[in-house]
Amino acid sequence: MKILVLNAGSSSLKYQLFDMDSGEVTAKGNCERIGAGGTVTHKKAGADKYFEEIDLPDHGRAIEVVLDLLVSAEHGVIGSIGEIDAVGHRVAHGGEQCRESTRVTESVIKYLESIVPINPLHGPPAIAGMKACLALMPDVPQVAVFDTSFYSEIEDFRYIYPIPYEYYEKDRIRRYGFHGTSHRYVSAEMAKILGKPLSELKIITCHLGNGSSITAVDHGKAIDTSLGFTPQEGIAMGTRSGSIDPTVVTYLMKTKGYTPDEMENILNKKSGLLGISGMSNDCRNLTEASEKGDPMATLALKIMTNGIKRYIGAYAAEMNGLDALVFTAGIGENQKNIRRMVCENMSYLGIEIDADKNENFVRGIPFDLTKEGAKVQTWIIPTDEEYMIALDTKKLAF
Ligand code: ADP
Numbered sequence: 001m002k003i004l005v006l007n008a009g010s011s012s013l014k015y016q017l018f019d020m021d022s023g024e025v026t027a028k029g030n031c032e033r034i035g036a037g038g039t040v041t042h043k044k045a046g047a048d049k050y051f052e053e054i055d056l057p058d059h060g061r062a063i064e065v066v067l068d069l070l071v072s073a074e075h076g077v078i079g080s081i082g083e084i085d086a087v088g089h090r091v092a093h094g095g096e097q098c099r100e101s102t103r104v105t106e107s108v109i110k111y112l113e114s115i116v117p118i119n120p121l122h123g124p125p126a127i128a129g130m131k132a133c134l135a136l137m138p139d140v141p142q143v144a145v146f147d148t149s150f151y152s153e154i155e156d157f158r159y160i161y162p163i164p165y166e167y168y169e170k171d172r173i174r175r176y177g178f179h180g181t182s183h184r185y186v187s188a189e190m191a192k193i194l195g196k197p198l199s200e201l202k203i204i205t206c207h208l209g210n211g212s213s214i215t216a217v218d219h220g221k222a223i224d225t226s227l228g229f230t231p232q233e234g235i236a237m238g239t240r241s242g243s244i245d246p247t248v249v250t251y252l253m254k255t256k257g258y259t260p261d262e263m264e265n266i267l268n269k270k271s272g273l274l275g276i277s278g279m280s281n282d283c284r285n286l287t288e289a290s291e292k293g294d295p296m297a298t299l300a301l302k303i304m305t306n307g308i309k310r311y312i313g314a315y316a317a318e319m320n321g322l323d324a325l326v327f328t329a330g331i332g333e334n335q336k337n338i339r340r341m342v343c344e345n346m347s348y349l350g351i352e353i354d355a356d357k358n359e360n361f362v363r364g365i366p367f368d369l370t371k372e373g374a375k376v377q378t379w380i381i382p383t384d385e386e387y388m389i390a391l392d393t394k395k396l397a398f
Helices: 059-071 106-114 123-136 166-171 180-194 246-256 260-269 272-277 283-291 295-319 329-334 336-343 355-359 385-397
Strands: 002-008 013-019 024-032 039-044 049-053 086-091 142-146 202-208 212-218 221-225 324-328 377-380
Touching: 002 059, 002 123, 002 385, 013 059, 013 385, 024 059, 039 059, 059 123, 086 123, 086 385, 106 123, 123 142, 142 180, 142 385, 180 202, 180 212, 180 221, 180 324, 180 377, 180 385, 202 295, 202 329, 212 295, 221 295, 246 260, 272 283, 272 295, 283 295, 283 336, 295 336, 324 329, 329 336, 336 355
Parallel strands: 002 086, 086 142, 202 324, 324 377
Antiparallel strands: 002 013, 013 024, 024 039, 039 049, 202 212, 212 221
């Protein structure tokens, strides 16, 4: 069985073709600069990368280009489009109604269109991708997998913001949470590794990338998470501020005369690690600068790692305990200094990592960081959102 997984961003379209019998990715790639030129980078398993500049006015055209590549004599891996058994779409926001992965239907698309105002960046490209696939492959089942659906069972006292309740009732302003597919995948993998049912474990998962989130997974259910109404809440991220006193926003708008768009741009694109350090949003650059003594790079990393500690403490308190702590995504999987800074002085909670293991970790596989005798298991688990989407698609498509 072959499943195509699509992940449409505002100007990009990532894709992976899975052979579900072997679990292997037979081809993958990324269309970029959609709507502003266009490039495609395609990689067939075992072959060199293929790169092409090609006009990509919209996501529909990008999907045509991907399908052409998948069947092409030189770069392709299938004989015809008919060999694709199902398509899985990553959808960042499922609102309150899409509470689990679902078959793509006209009514699902209609609902997703109705929530574009609360998901203006990621909603339109995902919807365009689903519509294009329905037009190009009308007989192939399509499944939507939502980043938010892992959080559909969070209780109201954890998702309602303490502002007048009418803003929840009328405007659907609440915590939604994001990165759910990643947190769902790594928490399930953690349980498998520990050889215990997920339903018996208290796990905190730290998805640390350019965008970051921490999730408390209590007996298999996500009970709380750091991203909120948008992926702006929580810890300091690459270019996003994370949580700050909301009055800072209104104060700056009043005193500097910023428009809402200008203010959003500052909070989304100019804050976080970049905003503090003034040099980079990339943890690799900041680590190097910090090691050379750059005080602002050090400050940026301390702000981020202290934020992660706060959430770990808060979620251990909310769950009344902790069995396992998981690091994943670009920073979690690769930056040993960040893991060290987060885990130091956490023995009160039972979190202690082995300095040697953290220093000499092996990339790309689940890796145990736990110090001998520590109460909490601490692991690196590489995330695989695409595979999770492929699994859900397989389950729902037939
Ligand atoms: P995104 O949220 O864009 O998917 P990633 O999960 O790719 O982000 O994470 C990007 C972050 O991971 C950057 O801060 C980068 O410094 C860090 N990182 C560290 N080492 C690596 C590595 N070997 N490969 C990729 N990212 C890395």
